[in-house]
Amino acid sequence: MNHLKWRLALLCFLNLSLLAGCASDNEEDLNPKPTDCDTSAVTFSGTVNAILQANGCKNCHAAASASGGVILDSHAEVxxxxxxxxxxxxxxxxxxxxxxxxxxxxxxxCDIAKVKKWIDNGTPNN
Known part of the structure; x- marks a missing residue:
C-alpha cells in the first residue's frame, strides 16, 4: 500500500510541475509575430536583383544558360x-x-512582398 502512495505522490508532483512550467507562457511567446518586412525603399538593384541572386535564380536564368528560355540577368529581362x-x-x-x-x-x-512592391511601383530601373 505504501508503494502505491509513493507512485500517486510522484504522479501528482509531475503533473503540477508540468502545469507550473506553462504558467508564465503567454500568447506572444507561444506564437511570435513575424518580423516586420520593410518594403518602403525597394529598388531593382538593391532589393529585387539581390533577391534573385541570393535565391539562385540567376544560376539557371542567366543569358548563358536561360533555363526555360527565361533570362533574369538584367533589368530589362526581369x-x-x-x-x-x-x-x-x-x-x-x-x-x-x-x-x-x-x-x-x-x-x-518578405522577399515576395518586396518583389511585389517593386512591380506595384512600376518596375523601375533603380
Whole structure:
C-alpha cells in the first residue's frame, strides 16, 4: 500500500510541475509575430536583383544558360517577366505557373512582398 502512495505522490508532483512550467507562457511567446518586412525603399538593384541572386535564380536564368528560355540577368529581362505576370506567379507558386525556384522552397513572404512592391511601383530601373 505504501508503494502505491509513493507512485500517486510522484504522479501528482509531475503533473503540477508540468502545469507550473506553462504558467508564465503567454500568447506572444507561444506564437511570435513575424518580423516586420520593410518594403518602403525597394529598388531593382538593391532589393529585387539581390533577391534573385541570393535565391539562385540567376544560376539557371542567366543569358548563358536561360533555363526555360527565361533570362533574369538584367533589368530589362526581369521587367519583361514582371510585366507578363510570370515572375510573381512563379515565386508565389500560383496555380498555372511553374513554381520557382524549381525543386526548392518558396521565397520568404518578405522577399515576395518586396518583389511585389517593386512591380506595384512600376518596375523601375533603380
Amino acid at each position: 521587367k519583361k517577366r514582371a510585366d507578363d505576370g510570370r515572375l510573381l506567379g512563379a515565386i508565389t507558386h500560383a496555380s498555372g505557373y511553374t513554381p520557382m525556384p524549381l525543386g526548392g522552397t518558396k521565397l520568404s513572404d
